[in-house]
Amino acid sequence: MALATVANIAAALTATVPADWESAASVVGVIVLVVVAAVALGVSASGGWRIAPVLSIAWGLGWLAVARLLGDLIDVPIGITAIIVAVIVLIVPIVGRFMRERTLAD
Template identity: 40%
Template sequence: MNSDFARRLAITAAEILCIIGTMVGLGVLGGPEVQQASGGALAADATYIAPAAPAFSIWTPIYLGLLVYTIWQWRAVGESPRHRATGWLAAATMVLNALWLLVVRAGWLWVSVAIIAALVLTLGVLMSRLTSMPAESTLDRVITDGTFGLYLGWVSVATCANIAATLVDSGFEPQKWVAEILTVIVLAVAAGLGMLYADRLGPRLGVALAMGWGLGWIAVGRLTDRPESTVVGIAAAIAALVVLAATAAARRRPLPHTRTA
């Protein structure tokens, strides 16, 4: 078994595991959905930084992208230096995603925090390598860079929500004004992370749109649903605009060899 075949096989196995994990997360195989698991700790109204329910529809293009990416690996492009350098990382992200879903269903929220943090780091390294080794075709750029860009952007926002939900579930319930201040600080960090991505990875539309999507739905959630907070809603909207603006600025000063997917 040569290394290219082994990597393709690992990516395919990881995709199958990811699909199974998703079915578990959606409750297809029995039990509650992820948002209702762990006593509803990850529900859209559980914390000030939880995105409104429609935000989670972003998983549809991400999961479809991962499926297409897996099929894409079995073509000749899967033997390129670019995909040899990133394929194992891609497989790891799918395994970590499945593990996160299973762990949350089991109620192990602090373990889920460690897993989602590892997922963000792995995606960050993956996107960095994709940036240093640009795609040779528009199709590869859309399938690979686009999919993992969306993935990184969304999971970066989801990590903030995951940590907040875990703290609340553990009994950390400060007064409203304290919770609002802490949430605004976290949103500022998220905006700063979006700016860092734009600086290090270049004008990645997938990353920016996914972060803007997640932050935007946090704003909608706090302005229209419980727990209501005008301060957090406005801060989340500003954070989303900051991320999008940073990416727009990066488009005017692209990094060497940086693509925009």
């Protein structure tokens, strides 16, 4: 739900900000996606590297990537960043959980 809120706010700002701000839209979008990654990893880490929260965020990031790479509002840097962030928020908790279980077994 947080990712949908961020995407909706970004879309609203894209439609309402002055045209001269358009050049900063990709940079701001990438920064927001980095923050989304940090929040997702924080939620997963605080829950013992649970996978479910990051699965939903990765799914949303996947759709965001599709929308930015193939949709009406094409923005390649945001689309590629969304893919990278989706992969990161999936891999880090999987590795974290594996390491946690390995440590507990020792």
